[in-house]
Amino acid sequence: MSEVTALGPGDPRRLGPYRLLGRLGAGGMGVVYLAVWPGTDRQVAIKVINRSYAEVPKYRVRFEREVRTATLIRSPHVPRLLDAELESDEPYVVTEVVRGTSLAGLEEGLAPDRLLTVARDTAQALMDIHAHQIVHRDLKPSNVMMAGERAVVIDFGIAADLADLVRVTTTGHVVGTLPYLAPELVDPRRAAPASPASDVFSWGCLLYFAATGRAAFSSAGTTLTQPIPDLTGVPGVVRELVARTLDKRPERRPSVRSILDELATVGAEVVLCGGNGRSHTARLLAVLLDNGLAVRVSADPDSLADARVLVVVVSERPDAAVRDMRLAARQRGVTVLVVLAGGHHEPDVFLDARTGALPDATQLRALRVLAMGWDTVPVPEFFPTAPLDATAALDPAVAEIAAALAEGDLVTADLHTTAVLLAAAGCADHGWAGLDEVASIGERLLRDCARVWHEGTDGKHGFLAQRLLMTDRTGTEVADLAHLFGWGDPLGIPADYPVWVTCAGPGFFPTLRHEVPSDAWFDNWNITVSALYGRIRSEFS
Incomplete structure (x- = not known):
């Protein structure tokens, strides 16, 4: 909310049923007042449109149409329109007050x-x-x-x-x-x-x-x-x-x-620089995205700040952007993978694409290992064939998850994971976690949970299996996941969840449900999973 100033001599003291408290601002289009919602102490903002604009018939028609449409907007980043007066000489709209600077x-x-x-x-x-x-x-x-x-x-x-x-x-x-x-x-x-x-x-x-x-x-x-x-x-x-x-x-x-x-790819572990090889770069990008890798396309060395891998497409013509990105990557200790789209062969080529080839499954697994920073995991493949056996270095709570997975008990592992993440979010007593709480969960804990689930289920369940199944990279939310995986009503926990999660299907981890479901949990299930999914998407996609 802007600084409130006193009402001036020419300002009204009331607008319809609203009592005015002061001015929030003014501009060429009108004046914004702080007011009180009738019969309550609730404060609202009222914008009064200048008479000079309200008297223009086309503006008046457009303004009235806009107000009717704006009542439909529901966004956490747009104040909600609460009321409007469209018939007076100086029409006005009433919105939520945004408190801030x-x-x-x-x-x-x-x-x-x-x-x-x-x-x-x-x-x-x-x-x-x-x-x-x-x-x-x-x-x-x-x-x-x-x-x-x-x-x-x-x-x-x-x-x-x-x-x-x-x-x-x-x-x-x-x-x-x-x-x-x-x-x-x-x-x-x-x-x-x-x-x-x-x-x-x-x-x-x-x-x-x-x-x-x-x-x-x-x-x-x-x-x-x-x-x-x-x-x-x-x-x-x-x-x-x-x-x-x-x-x-x-x-x-x-x-x-x-x-x-x-913006969703900011901080992505893989940066792709195409240079002159633009046609192959587009095809390569599509393949990487389709295989669940978060990729940022950039020719700016500063974009390598949080990257682990730089993939450069080298064509027959020298490209200054590719050269600068490779130099910056070496200086920052970022792994460089060369995709040869043209010209003469050079040493240590990740992919010889001069015939249009794209990465195969082995190359994609290798890239994913580098991108996730799991090059120290003592298995040569991204999809291991045995459960994790190095649990001694894990947090004891995560080690319990790994032990349950080793026994094939996905339901118990899911309950343990739920308890661990709820505790890390400070919500153990609530049974659910919101956006802010999920954001507080440490990256190391998320990565360890993702790792034990992935390795303990042969890559069939957990964060990464979930991400690989998603073809929509525009921010799929929980309602979409519910329809995709046949959960039914996304506002309640599916009754067949224990059966579903233990079958050979993709699985989804975690539900973040409390061992003793509560009204609060059922009311907030979609918020919690949506929040966690957003965090997973940025950390593990």
Whole structure:
């Protein structure tokens, strides 16, 4: 929530049934007030649209249509619209109050982990908005609030409905904040309407500001005339992505869906650099993804910070990007695997693809071992044929899981795993864990649990078996898993779970269910498994 200032002499004291407490902000489109929900102490935000805009018939029609549509939006990164008055001379909307601080107050760039939170949350907000055929059109730092660990996109006062892609103000009047507007919106020769691609450009400007504390473009209209700014101050994990979103040509910008997909691969253990071998790179990427590997495509050496493996595609023509990435990998101690797509043979080639060959099962297993950092596991294959026998070095609780798996008792192993992870999340007494709690589980514990399940079931159950079965890499949630695996209603634990998990099928671990199921557990089962699956996807995919 922004700082509240006192009501001025010209401000109303009530709007309909709402008592006003103060001002939250004001702009060209209207004023935002802090108010009280009738009959309660609950505080809400009310945005009143300026009379000058409300009197424009086309704007009025669009605004009313947008409000009706916005009531359907359900997103943790968009304030919920609670009420609206559409008939008065100064229409208004009532939304949840977002308590936090706006990005506009930044004096320097955010830390990389915080920057990634802003990137993911704001991109997801755009995804949720665009799904209802609405364009935000004014994405900028002051319209992004940091509410604890979550970023929230606010202010739909000038959002445009895609069903009415026309300029609705007077001729030549541009609505929005110019340094953050896409160039096609300020080019008098094009007069292009707002679109999801224009929101993507604004998102790139927002990320540049969040990363550096400076605006990407210096003044009004320079998004059209000024070259893409120097991006060296933007962390390598998002630098290439931001550069693509700032492309002057809207058709060349990535979609919001592809932005989210790419952000999901940040920190991936495998980095792929294609250089000139672009056609083979695309085929190679598809194979790696289809086999459950998390892969980041990059030509930026800074993207190797958390990588374990660099796969480079070497073509017949020397490529500066490939050369620089190989040098940076050697300096960082990252394993380099060469895929030879053209030119003369060179030593230590991982895959000779000059005839179009793609990795076989053995090469994929080897790559997966390197990517997971399990090169010290005393078995030559990723899918071992015997249960783990080196349990002495494991945490005693994890060793109990391994022992149950060695006896073939998957139900007991699952219950032990549930207890271990719930305890690690601080939720042993609750029987379920939410997003924040799951995020606190240590990486070492997750990896050890994944390892004993994988090795104790010949690769048939656990994190990795689950991931290899998933063909959708866009963030499958628990409802989708329920349908895929025949669980039925995703809001309850399947009655046939013990039978299902012990059969030769894929298995799913863990359910995170308490030994004594409770109402809280049944109510929160989908939240818990969804949270854990998201964590697994980033750690073990």
